[in-house]
Amino acid sequence: MGIRDLTDAAAVLSALEEFDDLGQKDFLDRHGFKSSTRYYLQHADRLYDPKAIAGVAHGYQYGKPLAYNDFHGGEASTNAVLRRLGFTVLSGAPSTIEEERAWRFTIWKNLRARTDREGLLATGDLRAVNAYGGQQCVWVDKARTEKLSPSGLAVGLLHTDIDHRDGVDDEGTLHPYPETKRAGQDIAETDATKATASHQLPVFLISEHGPLASVRLGWVAGWEDESRLFFVKFGDRAPDQILDKDHSEDHAFQLEGNRRRQRTGTVVTRPDQARFKIEVFQRYGPRCPLSGVAVPQMIEAEHLRPDAENGSSDPRNGLPMNAALHRAFDAHLFAIHPTTLQVLVRPQGPTPAQLGITTSRLTLPKLPHESALEWRYTRWLDRNRISLPDITPDGHSLLLGQPPIG
Structure with a gap:
């Protein structure tokens, strides 16, 4: 038989x-x-x-x-x-992009059907349908997808929380470019991930939990080459726009308005943080303009008008800062004059040198919106009970008598 x-x-x-x-x-x-x-x-x-x-x-x-x-x-x-x-x-070997997209949604249904009550499934279930393979941060199923794109197409991203403060939120996350000792393969995998975005194909974002894994459906929605970061948006729909360059001047600036919302108790979500960071990096570069720190992993995206006070996620309402200065800025230890762009400190200190500030003036090819700088400067004056007569017309503080920075 x-x-x-x-x-x-x-x-x-x-x-x-x-x-x-x-x-x-x-x-x-x-x-x-x-x-x-x-x-x-x-x-x-x-x-x-x-x-x-x-x-x-x-x-x-x-x-x-x-x-x-x-x-x-x-x-x-x-x-x-x-x-x-x-x-x-x-x-499982589609011959067109449309078939590949449909196949990935079929895989997604399968993975969701196999998750337990905690939203976890066996890593073997991922490999069984080629949602992931190997151990690299970007899984490119080249043997199956190279007929659709020369470098193949990324299918799965092995994710770790690379930035707890402003790299992960409910809307999306940041994911690093591949970085191994195989430079040629890293370039190919990066190209394959960008090709996945251009073809509007979803990817599987995987977080391992021992022998189990959690999976989210996402879309490569942008990237920034200098910081070597992808922006991955969660959800069942492809993004309306790929953030492959600075688009901040494409629309009118709004200082107010965000999608910050309270989830439960005192836990507050910040749904735009990953997108905000990639757009800040695209506009200004992943470097702190006040300290000179240029290690992307040490740079955070600072809101001038904070999202907790209804500040928008427009990158013109932001600046890249190293983590220490980010916290000092939020503590109102220093300010930036909205007109002269001079760096100002409080009369009681700390000094610019103590803060690690190495430049006396904000100098960037593109600057934040003046209304955002004005809002933050006014808040700094109020918090530190500094009156405008204490500031000279050129934006220098009369309270400290300190020598110029730098």
């Missing part, structure tokens, strides 16, 4: 149930089958290895399962039998 003698749909359902109970690896190991690399049986939004399911189902119907070498897989054999019984068999 062969695979064409499989005629009982209930036997297939029994094989599917056994697969779910054991998991893919143990199921294949028990019955001596290899994982599928092209075709997948879809049932209740889950994906299965069709040849293995058919061989085991034969055993449920006739008492003797078929071994891997007893029959052929593929369209003319296993797939035809399963379809005749009313099951859906899909190709």
Whole structure:
């Protein structure tokens, strides 16, 4: 008897149930089958290895399962039998971008169907459908996708929280470019990730938790080459715009308005933070203009009018600052004059040198919006009870008598 003698749909359902109970690896190991690399049986939004399911189902119907070498897989054999019984068999090797996009949503349904109550699933479930492979931060399934794009297309991103303060939020996250000792491969994987964005294909953002993983569906929505960061937006829809360069002058400036909202208790979400940081880096560069620090991992995106006070996420309402100066600025230890762009400090200190400020004036090819600087400067005056007569017309403080910075 062969695979064409499989005629009982209930036997297939029994094989599917056994697969779910054991998991893919143990199921294949028990019955001596290899994982599928092209075709997948879809049932209740889950994906299965069709040849293995058919061989085991034969055993449920006739008492003797078929071994891997007893029959052929593929369209003319296993797939035809399963379809005749009313099951859906899909190709995991699409030939067009539209088919690839549909296939990724099919994978997403499968992964969601396999998550537990905590939203976790076995890492083997990711590899079973090629949502991830290897250990690199960018998984490019080149063998399957290079016919759609020369460098292949990124499929999965292995994510770690690279910036707790302003790199991760409910809207999206920042993800680093690949950075290994294989320079040529790093470039190829970076290009493949950008190509995924240009084709409006979703990616799977993976966070490992020991032998388990959590997965979110995302879209590569922008990047900044100097800081080597991608902006990945979460959700089921492709972004309306790819942030591949500074677009801040494309619309009128608004100082107020954000989507900050309270989730539960005292936990407040900041849904625009990752996007805000990538746009600040695109406008000004990932360098602190006041200290000279130019290590992107040490640079944060500072709001001039904070989002907690309804400040907008327009990058013209921001500046890149190293982490220490970011906190000093938020503590109103210094200010920037909105007209002269001079750096001002409080009469009681600390001094610019103590703060690590090495320049007396904000100098950038592109500057923040004057109304944002004005708002922050006024707030600094109020918080420190400094009156305008204490400031000279050229923006220098008369309170300290300190020598010029630098």
